[in-house]
Amino acid sequence: MNNDLILTSAAMLVVLAPSILVAILAIPMLLGIPTSEALQGKLIRTAVMLGLAASVVILAIMLVSGSRHVMLEPGDWVHIHEEHYHFHIKFVFDRLSVPFVILSWVLCGTVGAFANVYLHREQGFRRFFLLYAIFQLGMIISALAGTIETLFFGWELVGLSSAFLIAFFHERPGPVRNGHRVWAIYRVSDAAFLLAALILHRLSGAGDFDALTGTGVWPLGVAAVDSWQATLVGLLLLLAAAGKSGMIPFSGWLPRAMEGPTPSSAVFYGALSVHLGTYLLLRSSPLLEVSQPLRIAVIILGLSSAVLGSLLSRVQTDVKNALAFASLTQVGIITVEIGLGFRYIALTHMIGHACLRTLQLLRAPSVLKDFHSIENAVGRHLSPEAAGWNSLLPASLQVWLYRFSLERGYLDGFLNELIVRPFTAIFRWCDQQEHRWSRFVDGNEFRESESLAVRGDSLEDVI
Amino acid sequence: MPEMHLPWLEFSVLIPLVGSLIVFLISSPDTARRYSILICSLTLACTIGEWLDFNTLHTFEAHDHWDVCSALLGRDMFVIDELSAPLLPVAGLICLMTVLTTLRTKITRFSFGLTLLSEALLLATFSCREPWPLIFLLSLSIVPPLIELRTRRRSVRFFSLHMTAFVLLLVTGQALVPDTSTAEHAPVLASCLLVAAALLRSGAVPMHCWLTDLFEKASFGTALLFVTPMTGAYAIMRLVLPIAPDWTLHTISMISLLTAIYAAGMALVQHDARRFFCFIFLSHSSLVLTGVEMATPVGLTGALCVWLSVSISMLGFGLTLRSVEARTGRISLATFHGLFEHTPYLAALFLVTGLASIGFPGTIGFIGSELLVEGGLKLSPLIGVTVVLTAMLNGVSVVLAYFRVFTGTRHIGASMLQCRPAERVAILALVLLILGGGLYPQPSVSSRYHAAMHLLSQRNAASAAEPAAGEHGESPETTAMLPPRITPQPNESQPNESQPESTVSQSAE
Numbered sequence: 001m002n003n004d005l006i007l008t009s010a011a012m013l014v015v016l017a018p019s020i021l022v023a024i025l026a027i028p029m030l031l032g033i034p035t036s037e038a039l040q041g042k043l044i045r046t047a048v049m050l051g052l053a054a055s056v057v058i059l060a061i062m063l064v065s066g067s068r069h070v071m072l073e074p075g076d077w078v079h080i081h082e083e084h085y086h087f088h089i090k091f092v093f094d095r096l097s098v099p100f101v102i103l104s105w106v107l108c109g110t111v112g113a114f115a116n117v118y119l120h121r122e123q124g125f126r127r128f129f130l131l132y133a134i135f136q137l138g139m140i141i142s143a144l145a146g147t148i149e150t151l152f153f154g155w156e157l158v159g160l161s162s163a164f165l166i167a168f169f170h171e172r173p174g175p176v177r178n179g180h181r182v183w184a185i186y187r188v189s190d191a192a193f194l195l196a197a198l199i200l201h202r203l204s205g206a207g208d209f210d211a212l213t214g215t216g217v218w219p220l221g222v223a224a225v226d227s228w229q230a231t232l233v234g235l236l237l238l239l240a241a242a243g244k245s246g247m248i249p250f251s252g253w254l255p256r257a258m259e260g261p262t263p264s265s266a267v268f269y270g271a272l273s274v275h276l277g278t279y280l281l282l283r284s285s286p287l288l289e290v291s292q293p294l295r296i297a298v299i300i301l302g303l304s305s306a307v308l309g310s311l312l313s314r315v316q317t318d319v320k321n322a323l324a325f326a327s328l329t330q331v332g333i334i335t336v337e338i339g340l341g342f343r344y345i346a347l348t349h350m351i352g353h354a355c356l357r358t359l360q361l362l363r364a365p366s367v368l369k370d371f372h373s374i375e376n377a378v379g380r381h382l383s384p385e386a387a388g389w390n391s392l393l394p395a396s397l398q399v400w401l402y403r404f405s406l407e408r409g410y411l412d413g414f415l416n417e418l419i420v421r422p423f424t425a426i427f428r429w430c431d432q433q434e435h436r437w438s439r440f441v442d443g444n445e446f447r448e449s450e451s452l453a454v455r456g457d458s459l460e461d462v463i
Numbered sequence: 464m465p466e467m468h469l470p471w472l473e474f475s476v477l478i479p480l481v482g483s484l485i486v487f488l489i490s491s492p493d494t495a496r497r498y499s500i501l502i503c504s505l506t507l508a509c510t511i512g513e514w515l516d517f518n519t520l521h522t523f524e525a526h527d528h529w530d531v532c533s534a535l536l537g538r539d540m541f542v543i544d545e546l547s548a549p550l551l552p553v554a555g556l557i558c559l560m561t562v563l564t565t566l567r568t569k570i571t572r573f574s575f576g577l578t579l580l581s582e583a584l585l586l587a588t589f590s591c592r593e594p595w596p597l598i599f600l601l602s603l604s605i606v607p608p609l610i611e612l613r614t615r616r617r618s619v620r621f622f623s624l625h626m627t628a629f630v631l632l633l634v635t636g637q638a639l640v641p642d643t644s645t646a647e648h649a650p651v652l653a654s655c656l657l658v659a660a661a662l663l664r665s666g667a668v669p670m671h672c673w674l675t676d677l678f679e680k681a682s683f684g685t686a687l688l689f690v691t692p693m694t695g696a697y698a699i700m701r702l703v704l705p706i707a708p709d710w711t712l713h714t715i716s717m718i719s720l721l722t723a724i725y726a727a728g729m730a731l732v733q734h735d736a737r738r739f740f741c742f743i744f745l746s747h748s749s750l751v752l753t754g755v756e757m758a759t760p761v762g763l764t765g766a767l768c769v770w771l772s773v774s775i776s777m778l779g780f781g782l783t784l785r786s787v788e789a790r791t792g793r794i795s796l797a798t799f800h801g802l803f804e805h806t807p808y809l810a811a812l813f814l815v816t817g818l819a820s821i822g823f824p825g826t827i828g829f830i831g832s833e834l835l836v837e838g839g840l841k842l843s844p845l846i847g848v849t850v851v852l853t854a855m856l857n858g859v860s861v862v863l864a865y866f867r868v869f870t871g872t873r874h875i876g877a878s879m880l881q882c883r884p885a886e887r888v889a890i891l892a893l894v895l896l897i898l899g900g901g902l903y904p905q906p907s908v909s910s911r912y913h914a915a916m917h918l919l920s921q922r923n924a925a926s927a928a929e930p931a932a933g934e935h936g937e938s939p940e941t942t943a944m945l946p947p948r949i950t951p952q953p954n955e956s957q958p959n960e961s962q963p964e965s966t967v968s969q970s971a972e
Contacts, residue, residue: 078830078904080912083761153824170870180866184859191855198840427728442618448793449735
């Protein structure tokens with residue numbers, strides 16, 4: 001069997017394993033056929049093992065043969081040849097995607113095994129694993145995408161599954177509200193991504209990342225677009241990445257995301273999903289080479305997010321929230337590394353951080369027990385020590401910083417006051433005027449819609 | 464003009480028409496419901512038959528075998544073409560699903576006879592291309608909802624005011640169109656009147672309040688049947704597109720775009736589920752009109768794809784809301800209802816159809832939305848950006864509605880809320896259609912592209928298209944402007960012939 005055949009088979013297996021898993025989990029649910037927890041666990045283990053093994057085989061062959069760019073090209077999903085419209089599906093295995101795919105398999109496998117026990121007899125067990133499988137499929141597609149449209153496909157799957165996992169405990173309003181908030185931010189990020197994809201299509205005539213990376217393979221490619229075009233597409237991608245990775249000004253969704261079950265928090269918001277934005281920046285990093293303003297914007301965004309994450313993580317009283325903001329700090333630093341052109345460092349940092357954070361989040365439910373064990377072992381209480389530079393800051397500034405951090409940088413309030421509230425106020429006014437007009441024409445006839453409650457019972461609903 | 468193998472079109476109009484007469488005579492609502500399901504199923508089978516038959520002919524248009532109408536009237540009254548071919552089965556599906564998902568608790572308040580009459584009129588409308596018969600049918604289709612509003616003793620002032628204006632504008636506009644009118648020598652006043660009529664019927668802002676009024680007062684099923692097939696868009700394609708000058712189309716495009724974003728914003732602040740549905744539907748249908756009026760191949764193809772996807776997805780979305788409403792009464796979106804545990808199937812359908820309507824990847828609406836945005840960006844960045852923003856807002860409101868209706872609390876009630884078998888069948892059929900069309904979109908896109916090119920060719924060469932029908936009933940000019948018919952082949956999706964089905968290529972370091 002030659003290398004090409006093995007690579008083709010392995011590459012297809014990497015893509016098909018999560019796709020088939022989604023189908024196998026979804027179809028019985030749709031038909032109302034019950035499946036046992038044990039069977040689901042086996043199916044997930046099998047899919048992960050197959051996918052991971054195939055990815056490792058690809059990596060081994062690439063290392064042995066010295067090839068650094070393997071493509072699986074099923075072809076055009078949709079095409080209109082006369083209009084030069086192609087929705088091309090292409091999967092790329094290179095030095096960026098292969099480590100990220102292996103990371104995804106390892107972490108999804110670990111968390112899957114953990115969740116199988118953690119959610120035993122939970123009412124939404126099957127729902128959780130269906131969403132988990134969709135997330136896994138989205139991650140694999142996003143990581144391997146060779147065209148921006150394919151990446152968008154995976155990106156959307158990740159967003160949907162993430163939002164619904166945050167709202168997993170859906171019999172309570174809190175998780176649902178938070179899930180919706182995250183979904184709304186993801187939609188903004190998706191809109192930016194879609195626009196970037198279509199502009200890229202317009203500029204290059206195709207959505208291939210080759211248009212971004214030019215002739216070279218990652219990370220040696222040089223963008224085939226000029227500086228202004230790179231800035232435009234790059235800024236839209238940066239906005240998309242900021243939304244997905246919870247960077248400024250969207251950092252408010254990170255603690256909200258912790259409403260979901262711990263396994264999903266670990267794999268999504270601590271490890272994989274939160275890094276998808278930086279992965280996008282890494283994939284499109286050749287754009288940074290041709291646009292200095294874009295590079296500066298990336299560095300500023302990364303730096304400010306890192307500082308904010310560092311400040312916010314220090315005042316959290318909830319371990320999952322503290323870890324979420326600690327993740328933000330690292331994501332910010334990774335973004336700065338990308339902006340400075342240290343791509344391999346950023347990739348290594350991303351992988352290391354994802355593994356560490358998964359471990360920390362999975363241990364979060366037993367953090368008190370861990371602390372007690374450590375304290376017993378060292379024979380004294382562990383108390384946080386104040387940083388040395390604290391004494392250099394004036395007391396008033398310290399208080400302000402403390403309050404600023406407690407309020408999570410006022411970012412949620414900022415978005416509510418400047419965007420959400422004016423937007424809804426305008427349309428509520430329009431709605432009132434429409435009701436008045438209807439009443440005027442109809443002569444005050446009774447309308448059922450007006451007898452319904454206008455407001456819910458929560459302050460958040462008023463916004 | 465080529466003939467189909469059977470008189471499918473006449474069957475599909477006659478079966479519901481005769482069926483409605485029979486059902487009107489039946490006094491038992493339960494029997495009427497069963498008869499209606501049978502009649503709608505037969506009608507759907509006919510429409511699917513005519514679609515399949517038409518596809519085997521490989522032509523742009525065809526008419527019935529043993530065409531009685533043509534023989535009587537001396538002209539092709541009912542014609543199927545690339546545009547209407549898939550719309551007919553979709554219309555049949557809309558009616559069947561509506562009847563099928565009508566619960567027994569509601570059958571006394573829902574008129575099956577009027578529904579079948581509406582179906583006959585709708586199918587006749589989609590089979591008709593001649594301006595005056597089309598106007599007659601469009602006017603006649605107003606009658607069933609009007610009768611229902613009267614029967615329910617609700618005020619018809621709002622509805623009748625708008626619909627009278629619609630008919631007057633349509634009739635006056637068409638009366639002013641000379642026989643030799645083309646897009647280059649378009650009668651301005653006639654175009655404006657026809658455009659105004661079509662926009663009014665489509666619910667463009669600020670002439671949209673009749674839509675919310677209809678949803679408020681009529682039964683949900685009747686309102687769905689009246690709006691989801693988008694006959695306003697069909698009127699534009701048949702009456703306006705061939706003759707309207709470019710500036711008119713651009714004006715409509717802007718109005719539709721404004722409607723789309725306005726309705727998307729309004730959907731976000733609604734607290735009544737019916738009004739919410741109305742605005743979200745309006746937003747989507749306006750996007751279809753935006754694409755139609757771009758008059759570019761990609762934009763128009765996108766619009767036609769979205770037309771189908773929105774019809775199917777909004778039908779499922781509306782039927783789900785209707786089913787929930789039938790169980791719980793009018794739904795307020797200001798509070799959580801937590802119905803997931805009781806009706807997981809309805810929740811799944813609600814989510815799948817909602818996501819399909821916003822063009823979520825893997826669903827039937829995805830490629831159409833992509834094409835629409837692509838076409839919009841080509842024409843003007845403003846259009847592209849607005850379409851994307853509209854889809855973004857609709858996405859937010861669809862998921863918000865899902866959360867409000869199905870989650871957020873535990874619903875405690877004495878009665879069973881589970882899905883009936885008929886509802887399950889409808890849910891499965893719609894989900895299969897949405898996911899199947901989403902995962903294998905090429906046949907649909909090819910067919911819609913062909914229809915788009917045909918419409919654009921008609922627009923560009925309207926005056927020259929009349930004489931000398933070719934072998935398949937097309938003028939030489941039309942045929943020359945059309946692309947070769949795209950028929951999906953097993954290996955057509957390959958980038959080039961030299962590549963195998965799945966290829967792996969490597970580049971060495």
